[in-house]
Amino acid sequence: MRTFLLCFLVCTFTHATETVTQYVNPFIGTSNFGATHPGAQYPHGMASVVPFNAAFKAGKENTFEKDEAWNSRGYIHDNNFLTGFSHVNLSGVGCPDLGSLLLMPTTGSLEFDAEKYGATYSNEEASPGYYRNTLNKYGIDVEVTSTLRTGLSRYTFPKGQSQILLNLGLGLTNETGGMLKVVSNNEVEGFKMLGTFCYNPEDVRPVYFVAKLSKKAKTAGAWKKMPTYKNVEAEWVGYNDSYKPYENYRQEIAGDDIGAYFQFDTQENEQIEVKLGISYVSISNARENLEAEQPEFSFERTKEKSQQKWQQLLERITVKGDTEKKTIFYSALYHTLIHPNIIQDINGDYPLMGQSGIGNNQEKTRYSVYSLWDTNRNLHPLLSLVYPEIQSDMVNSMVDMAKESGWLPKWELLGMETQVMVGDPATPVIADTYLRGIQDFDIDSAYNFAKKAASVEQNNLLRPENKAYLTHGYVPVDGEGQWDGTVSTSLEYYIADWNLAQLAKALGKKQDHDTFLQRSMGYKKLFDPKTGMLRPKHINGKWLTPYDPQLGRNFEPAPGYIEGNAWNYRFYVPHDINGLMELLGGEKHFLEQLEQTFITDNFDMANEPDITYPFLYNYIEGEEWRSQKRVMELIEKHYHNTPGGIPGNDDAGTLSAWLVFSMMGIYPVSPGDMHYAVVSPSFNEVTIKLNSDYYANKNLVIKSKQNDSEGKYISNILFNNEKINSYFINHNALVKGGELLFLIGDEKSK
Structure with missing residues (x-):
């Protein structure tokens, strides 16, 4: 080298x-x-x-x-x-x-x-x-x-x-x-x-x-x-x-x-x-x-x-395959390495977060431009896997921002909190990073700031609706503004609480774990068994009526939802898919409704809440081939070597990170969940050069071997020559290095 x-x-x-x-x-x-x-x-x-x-x-x-x-x-x-x-x-x-x-x-x-x-x-x-x-x-x-x-x-x-x-x-x-x-x-x-x-x-x-x-x-x-x-x-x-x-x-x-x-x-x-x-x-x-x-x-x-x-940086991942696929892959990886970007000067000076004045940081890189509502889902998990030293600096910057302003960032730009979008996306980034093994940051301060966001009822910069959320277990639709999205906001809070619970567990804080885990299951209060949707609800516990689950398509405003409709948010409980499946009546009904999301054109590849949905078939035994099929179709339809070759707004690299993971054959279903869903890789071989300062081995190699020339679907999965009897694989196993081998055939299930 x-x-x-x-x-x-x-x-x-x-x-x-x-x-x-x-x-x-x-x-x-x-x-x-x-x-x-x-x-x-x-x-x-x-x-x-x-x-x-x-x-x-x-x-x-x-x-x-x-x-x-x-x-x-x-x-x-x-x-x-x-x-x-x-x-x-x-x-x-x-x-x-x-x-x-x-x-x-x-x-x-x-x-x-x-x-x-x-x-x-x-x-x-x-x-x-x-x-x-x-x-x-x-x-x-x-x-x-x-x-x-x-x-x-x-x-x-x-x-x-x-x-x-x-x-x-x-x-x-x-x-x-x-x-x-x-x-x-x-x-x-x-x-x-x-x-x-x-x-x-x-x-x-x-x-x-x-x-x-x-x-x-x-x-x-x-x-x-x-x-x-x-x-x-x-x-x-x-x-x-x-x-x-x-x-x-x-x-x-x-x-x-x-x-x-x-x-x-x-x-x-x-x-x-x-x-x-x-x-x-x-x-x-x-x-x-x-x-x-x-x-x-x-x-x-x-x-x-x-x-x-x-x-x-780009050669951290090397792939073997045709030139066109390499082009869309490396162009996507390129786009994931633009934001967040540094803001400190050569002498270490940078503008303090949320206040006037100058800080100085000679030892660590100070980052800015945190589009966290988008990037918490896959961009930061990608950086944690491939560039852990960069992700470490980014999380250190987030914690330092909280020390300066009193709050973790939400959508930070140049040391200013813009308050764009909903939810509490910093908590999933903090928890996910720590659980992936990147722990060289002030975890005690990070945890306390995340807990502060989950607990403070008044003047909460990260969770402005927290008082209502803590009182009712959801954010009521009463008094909702055009872009408040109370169902969307509630669902984001549940994911943040679940991540806080996982972090509390890792830190030995059992009482906190139990409290936040219970809160994260509050999504069940918004589940309407009549429509099968996560539906806006009033303070008095009654459903918002009239109700049209289609309302909100194409980024139009809709009561309860932001940048999407009820279908886009229908399965947006990535931390408890099995629990949601139970509410929907079991695997058969879950499968039917997941299929309907795509058949009725209610899946939106250009927006974040539903981009994990193609991988949800992996939760249903015997139907995992559908995830492989959906992902291949979406790549072919939306990602091209043309100026229009991204489905829509890249959202600071989020849609590009989706492609990078998908083409490698692994995808993080939820921040804080260390399991990747697996699908058919787009390449014969992918090598990730692991950073030995954080991970135990030098390389993770992902191989795809076809049993026949027409094969598209995974028939068997081997990790370091041991058979994997699941369509999920753990991050902490992968970063120990070795070979993940997909055997590809024409069968649609194992």
Whole structure:
């Protein structure tokens, strides 16, 4: 391995280790509302450089009009009008924010209006750590790459007058306002305000930056879009089309729509590089980050370091199979390694959680962007299996956030709790991580904060409905807001309580275990035997009437449910499937209703509550083949080597993690449950290089051996040559290493 990395650095590749980065297609998920981006992204990087084409879309006769459907996407594969390259970005999230600090090269006359200086592009390419295109209007070739905290752009200009623009007014964030100072004719610094994620009125935060150019400009300055006034009282009524330039390059300026420009006389094919460092603490820290990670202008070397890091992480899993399957697999694994991302500076500084002030963490990595309602289900279990050292740092960050703010995170962004989505998803992450054997974090504090969330009745940041939940055993539908989803909320609380019970048991806290285990069974109070659904219930114990289990499809609001309908939540008791099966009348009726979920098109692959349902057939002896069949069908239908090759919003890597697990042939049915459901692998062989600091052996090898050429279904399972008489296998057994062998035939059951 050491030899390979040395060869990699000097660009001389050997056949010793396959270069798996070649199978990553960053364009997967950039349409179909996948909300991923193809830009230059370092693994878990704070900075990234992403083409921004969401502001305008093509109109008639090669004209362009404002795109009102930006949603959460700064890049939309179907658009073709680019207005810059942003340096702080989110990938696969459902609401807009960041997409800011846009650099844009141009030629010809100086123009500050993005609609006028924007350009179509061609020759688009992307790979891990690298993106390029050609701006058709200007004949400029653009290449970008990044480090953990900085971005680097290289522009190849034609002969003539050329410009590099930095636009602080354009972006995805709902906040406006910023400041910049043109320090010299090849340097600019400042900040841009970010925040109001998912339109919630939480705090806003500045992102600070320093940008340096490899060539001194002949002219540099700033601009500001000027407001118009209605009358002599100077009542502001909006912006007009006037941009006022300030030609003194030492200009310091603030406002809502501002920018800086650097103007050159370039020769044919002259290259100018721009490096930009960011920080969420200060301008001086942004400069320190830039100097530490990019002391010189060296595009090729910076790109190679990013590619090397991606290779190092992605090759933790090696697979044998056809190229197309490898591409969708490694592209999915790539997407699971973007968020959460680091937020601390090179000197250890980071913004404190839920308060003003700066913390410092030199020993541990500080992470941000915790989309936990999504990622608690499979992304964090995947990191625990394949990258336990990363998951350890992520859980340490969560516990430190609680020590600073008093609460574990829910949907944290840049040290701010956005309160997006429902439930208490941090508790399952804490419990699941600890039970999987990653225990190098302050478990006593973590447990106490999780117990606090489960116990406090008033002003509970994680469980705002906790008083009603503790009083009734469920969250009543009375007084429910449009996006409260009282059934959904209750079900999330039950899962959190069950995880807290499992953690209490592991820590020897028997009374707590019994208390929280009993609470987790409260879902039975919401089970309506007449409809077979988990149904909204009033304070007085009566069912919500009228009631339509179909209401809520396609993300429409529905009483009792959030982002789904009753069918999507019908089996959402992953911690007690056998108990739910009993309520539904036994295996036969459970099977019938599970089948109906798919037959009636009430299964939603693009959303989280039901993505474990294809694996539930494993609970019914003799019907396990149906899980294998469903998973194969879903992969074939929804995951492709195309821009639309993710079923929907990737949700910070959650839908991608589903694919990674499914193609390996194992899936975590519930956080806190150490058993993986098994299905037919997509590859002949999968090797997971286990981290020996956490797990006892070096490798886990998953093999698939077909008894005949037409076989699709598992006929036998062997682990280290011993037969497994179940379609579940324990995590703690697998991480001891060895070989998991699936014998595949044409039979539909053992």
